Amino acid sequence: MKxxxxxxxxDRDQAIMILDTAAELASxxxxxxxxxxxxxxxxxxxxxxxxxxRTRISFEVAAKRLxxxxxxxxxxxxxxxxxxxxxxTALTLEAMGADAVVIRHNLxxxxxxxATAGWIGGSVVNAGDGTHEHPTQALLDAFTMRKHLRNGSxxxxxxxxxxxxxxxxxxxxxxxxLLLRTLGAHVTLVAPPTLLPLGVETWPCDxxxxxxxxxxxxxxxxxxxxxxxxxxxxxxxxxxxxxRLYGLxxxxxxxxxxxxxxxxxxxxxxxxxxxxxxxxxxxxxxxEQVANGVSVRMAVLYLLLGGMKEND
Amino acid sequence: MDSSxxxxxxxxxxxxxxxxxxxxxxxxxxxxxxxLVLLGIPTRGVALAERIRSAISEIEGYSVPTGSLDIxxxxxxxxxRPARALxxxxxxxxxxxxxxxxxxxxxxxxxxxxxxxxDALNDIGRPRAVxxxxxxxxxxxxxxxxxxxxxxxxxxxxxxxxRVNLVESDGSDSVTIHxxxxx
Numbered sequence: 001m002k003x004x005x006x007x008x009x010x011d012r013d014q015a016i017m018i019l020d021t022a023a024e025l026a027s028x029x030x031x032x033x034x035x036x037x038x039x040x041x042x043x044x045x046x047x048x049x050x051x052x053x054r055t056r057i058s059f060e061v062a063a064k065r066l067x068x069x070x071x072x073x074x075x076x077x078x079x080x081x082x083x084x085x086x087x088x089t090a091l092t093l094e095a096m097g098a099d100a101v102v103i104r105h106n107l108x109x110x111x112x113x114x115a116t117a118g119w120i121g122g123s124v125v126n127a128g129d130g131t132h133e134h135p136t137q138a139l140l141d142a143f144t145m146r147k148h149l150r151n152g153s154x155x156x157x158x159x160x161x162x163x164x165x166x167x168x169x170x171x172x173x174x175x176x177x178l179l180l181r182t183l184g185a186h187v188t189l190v191a192p193p194t195l196l197p198l199g200v201e202t203w204p205c206d207x208x209x210x211x212x213x214x215x216x217x218x219x220x221x222x223x224x225x226x227x228x229x230x231x232x233x234x235x236x237x238x239x240x241x242x243x244r245l246y247g248l249x250x251x252x253x254x255x256x257x258x259x260x261x262x263x264x265x266x267x268x269x270x271x272x273x274x275x276x277x278x279x280x281x282x283x284x285x286x287x288e289q290v291a292n293g294v295s296v297r298m299a300v301l302y303l304l305l306g307g308m309k310e311n312d
Numbered sequence: 313m314d315s316s317x318x319x320x321x322x323x324x325x326x327x328x329x330x331x332x333x334x335x336x337x338x339x340x341x342x343x344x345x346x347x348l349v350l351l352g353i354p355t356r357g358v359a360l361a362e363r364i365r366s367a368i369s370e371i372e373g374y375s376v377p378t379g380s381l382d383i384x385x386x387x388x389x390x391x392x393r394p395a396r397a398l399x400x401x402x403x404x405x406x407x408x409x410x411x412x413x414x415x416x417x418x419x420x421x422x423x424x425x426x427x428x429x430x431d432a433l434n435d436i437g438r439p440r441a442v443x444x445x446x447x448x449x450x451x452x453x454x455x456x457x458x459x460x461x462x463x464x465x466x467x468x469x470x471x472x473x474x475r476v477n478l479v480e481s482d483g484s485d486s487v488t489i490h491x492x493x494x495x
Binding site: 020021024025027032033036038066302303304305308 | 399401436
């Protein structure tokens with residue numbers, strides 16, 4: 001494995017290896033010296049064309065804990081046309097000797113272009129591209145679910161996961177559907193028809209318009225953020241109606257099975273897709289998801305960069 | 313494996329005698345067992361550490377805190393091979409600060425694994441002393457490292473393969489030596 005561009009790149013064994021590696025690396029958090037010498041002398045570039053707090057910091061912490069040198073390249077505000085700018089930026093990074101480029105881009109497919117155009121020789125990690133994919137988020141979600149529902153080992157065979165909300169604009173949903181399927185889980189997408197992407201019937205999952213009929217048989221529910229900044233049309237009549245029909249409030253939480261856990265990729269719109277009391281309940285794992293994100297990204301960086309240099 | 317070129321150098325009773333002797337030596341050297349921590353290096357060092365723990369507990373009536381220390385992330389040859397899966401690390405809850413840590417491994421060869429283990433220990437705490445126990449010392453050191461407790465000194469040529477089989481991982485106890493370059 002040289003790049004991580006899509007959750008579909010991973011087969012079951014590779015996905016489990018990343019999760020197992022992350023589980024071992026998680027113990028680092030309890031140590032006084034939170035650092036490993038593994039990637040000493042390697043350079044990781046965080047190339048972020050789009051706003052991000054937790055993903056960028058998470059990758060930065062992960063790379064630093066493995067002793068890599070980290071360069072944060074904020075590409076926002078570039079006035080060069082998009083294709084050119086990505087290429088020029090890539091050539092600059094290559095000249096600086098980047099061993100890995102972690103890229104977040106507002107356009108779907110940018111990481112793929114970066115990995116395959118021959119501009120750079122290092123590994124490319126997709127940290128979210130447009131409405132396409134966000135594979136490390138899916139890995140940290142799977143890690144969090146596995147820890148709570150499968151005692152932190154093996155796959156997610158038979159786990160029933162509901163992904164609720166703005167699937168149309170969500171790269172998290174697509175990566176999660178692909179990875180969860182690989183790990184044997186059963187996914188149901190729940191959204192109003194206007195917030196489901198074209199061709200969703202070809203995805204390896206079920207689709208429902210009715211959250212209340214799905215709730216009682218879920219082991220995990222993932223609430224997606226309503227992505228206002230990507231919405232240039234009216235997708236639902238009002239915020240209040242959306243939250244009445246698709247939001248997770250305490251009444252709906254009570255209808256979940258007792259063992260079921262609640263996830264949210266963040267940042268949350270409290271009062272929109274999730275009510276404040278649900279967000280603050282002990283069944284919500286958002287804070288733990290952030291912590292697990294560091295371990296999972298360390299595992300990905302170690303497995304991509306820690307060994308022998310691989311050629312395509 | 314071609315059996316004509318493989319010979320057994322230790323059988324199961326040799327191994328259990330060696331472990332009992334190592335346990336006695338560890339206790340004698342440390343003047344008791346109450347300051348000890350046993351850390352096995354995966355895979356087979358973990359099983360050996362557990363056997364030494366049980367032998368010490370028969371001698372001293374005290375169960376020494378025992379764990380495992382994976383050194384993969386501290387290796388100096390990471391870039392020579394594809395990235396490897398990690399083995400479990402479990403440090404006993406008592407920690408290692410101010411204790412006598414006994415590192416346990418199956419075969420001592422170049423000494424590079426032990427070098428990596430010392431680096432790993434350094435990030436976990438500050439032991440009062442670190443000692444090394446191995447079932448087999450086959451020579452050919454590449455670093456200034458020597459064992460404190462040895463089950464068997466085994467003169468070998470570099471091309472020979474030494475293999476430790478244990479019930480826990482391989483179904484039976486034996487140490488074999490195999491001529492030639494491939495295992």
